[in-house]
Amino acid sequence: MGMAKKIYCRTFQAVLKVGNYFLPYRIPEKLEDPGCIKELPQLIRSKGIKRVLLVTDEGLMNIGLPQILTQAMDEAGVAYTVFSDVLPNPTDENVEEGYKVFCRDGCDAIVAFGGGSPMDAAKGIAAKKAHPKKTVAQMQGLLKVHKRIVPFFAVPTTSGTGSEATVAAVITEAATHHKASINDTVLMPKYAVLDPELTKGLPPFVTATTGLDALCHAVESYTNGTYCTSLENDYARKAVRLIYDNLYAAYQDGSNMEARQAMQQAAFYAGRSFTRGCVGYVHAVGHTLSGLYGTPHGLAMGVILPHVMRQFGPAVYDRLADLADVCGIGSGSNEEKAEAFISWIEEMKEKMDIPVGFPDIKEEDIPQMIKWADKEANPLYPVPVIWENEDFEKLIATLRTAS
Numbered sequence: 307m308g309m310a311k312k313i314y315c316r317t318f319q320a321v322l323k324v325g326n327y328f329l330p331y332r333i334p335e336k337l338e339d340p341g342c343i344k345e346l347p348q349l350i351r352s353k354g355i356k357r358v359l360l361v362t363d364e365g366l367m368n369i370g371l372p373q374i375l376t377q378a379m380d381e382a383g384v385a386y387t388v389f390s391d392v393l394p395n396p397t398d399e400n401v402e403e404g405y406k407v408f409c410r411d412g413c414d415a416i417v418a419f420g421g422g423s424p425m426d427a428a429k430g431i432a433a434k435k436a437h438p439k440k441t442v443a444q445m446q447g448l449l450k451v452h453k454r455i456v457p458f459f460a461v462p463t464t465s466g467t468g469s470e471a472t473v474a475a476v477i478t479e480a481a482t483h484h485k486a487s488i489n490d491t492v493l494m495p496k497y498a499v500l501d502p503e504l505t506k507g508l509p510p511f512v513t514a515t516t517g518l519d520a521l522c523h524a525v526e527s528y529t530n531g532t533y534c535t536s537l538e539n540d541y542a543r544k545a546v547r548l549i550y551d552n553l554y555a556a557y558q559d560g561s562n563m564e565a566r567q568a569m570q571q572a573a574f575y576a577g578r579s580f581t582r583g584c585v586g587y588v589h590a591v592g593h594t595l596s597g598l599y600g601t602p603h604g605l606a607m608g609v610i611l612p613h614v615m616r617q618f619g620p621a622v623y624d625r626l627a628d629l630a631d632v633c634g635i636g637s638g639s640n641e642e643k644a645e646a647f648i649s650w651i652e653e654m655k656e657k658m659d660i661p662v663g664f665p666d667i668k669e670e671d672i673p674q675m676i677k678w679a680d681k682e683a684n685p686l687y688p689v690p691v692i693w694e695n696e697d698f699e700k701l702i703a704t705l706r707t708a709s
């Protein structure tokens with residue numbers, strides 16, 4: 307079974323690597339710099355759009371962040387409807403509801419405003435608009451939308467998921483708690499608004515966890531390697547260096563605009579890197595925790611990342627040594643540099659009060675977790691080592707006992 311699975315996965319990946327060259331992975335056009343959100347209404351107007359659906363969440367409405375944009379749209383005469391019922395770890399029900407509002411009010415474009423949750427729900431709504439008769443579950447997987455979506459503007463406010471630069475929309479099926487992605491190049495936002503001022507009020511813990519999510523994207527994409535072109539490799543290295551220099555600074559002082567801007571860029575680069583390069587077992591296992599227990603995505607990523615890299619062992623020494631070099635940490639052999647890189651992640655996590663494990667994983671959930679994680683990752687993600695059930699069991703045992 308082991309050898310057959312490896313051959314199947316590696317063959318699938320070799321074929322997809324070639325196929326990938328023909329897919330239109332774009333780079334979203336960016337507005338950047340502090341305050342650039344105020345330029346968005348003019349951009350929307352210039353596209354002849356009649357009414358945008360602004361997709362966001364209640365938490366953001368309560369702190370008045372989307373109102374910066376709605377006020378600017380009022381001033382510019384851009385018509386809009388706000389849909390703010392997106393939950394963290396958004397569900398197919400959120401998408402269906404948002405789609406109804408989109409149709410009810412005759413919208414013809416979408417602004418996704420928030421963290422990954424509103425951005426992904428918004429992408430789901432756009433996919434629904436392209437295929438009104440399909441359910442979210444029917445569009446999950448690879449290239450199942452395959453039809454132009456409405457003009458889409460992404461405004462990230464967490465500097466984490468990079469959804470503003472990815473082809474993915476991660477949606478949980480409310481009935482089963484199964485979390486899965488719609489992956490299609492048509493879902494790559496046309497425009498990304500990277501305004502660091504929008505992240506000024508992000509609490510330290512969310513700054514830490516979402517920043518670790520971005521780090522995870524860059525590290526998983528880079529250690530996978532297979533699907534990356536020089537652009538994705540370069541973006542992953544850039545993201546890692548920006549995070550090395552700025553995540554802890556942004557955590558310590560949320561009003562440090564330089565650090566906030568660097569983190570917005572890092573999340574974008576990391577997102578654009580993994581959208582072709584793919585993520586790996588950190589995400590595959592982390593998604594099961596969010597689906598089953600509602601664990602915030604970035605928290606799951608931050609906890610799991612060093613354990614997966616350690617378990618990969620020699621297979622990732624060279625790539626992690628590269629990343630250590632990019633940051634100027636560690637010396638000696640590639641093994642020693644890789645260890646220095648993983649230790650840096652662990653030390654930074656400790657300084658930001660991120661736990662080292664998940665003691666609350668329930669014994670009876672483990673078989674389901676393994677099934678979902680294996681299904682998500684294999685054969686699609688070109689992970690450095692292909693895991694069997696016992697490797698997932700080993701990781702989960704580490705997560706349950708790490709202290």
Ligand SMILES: NC(=O)c1ccc[n+]([C@@H]2O[C@H](COP(=O)([O-])OP(=O)(O)OC[C@H]3O[C@@H](n4cnc5c(N)ncnc54)[C@H](O)[C@@H]3O)[C@@H](O)[C@H]2O)c1
Binds near residue numbers: 371420466509
């Ligand atoms: N599409 C992709 O490529 C991709 C990649 C990684 C993760 N994801 C998905 O993204 C989701 C997680 O997104 P997230 O980590 O950005 O969190 P999130 O969008 O769920 O937001 C977390 C919380 O932070 C609050 N918040 C957001 N911005 C804020 C700000 N500037 N100030 C104060 N509070 C703010 C929100 O109101 C929310 O309560 C998960 O569902 C995950 O699976 C998607």
Ligand SMILES: [Fe+2]
Binds near residue numbers: 467519520522589
């Ligand atoms: Fe992620």
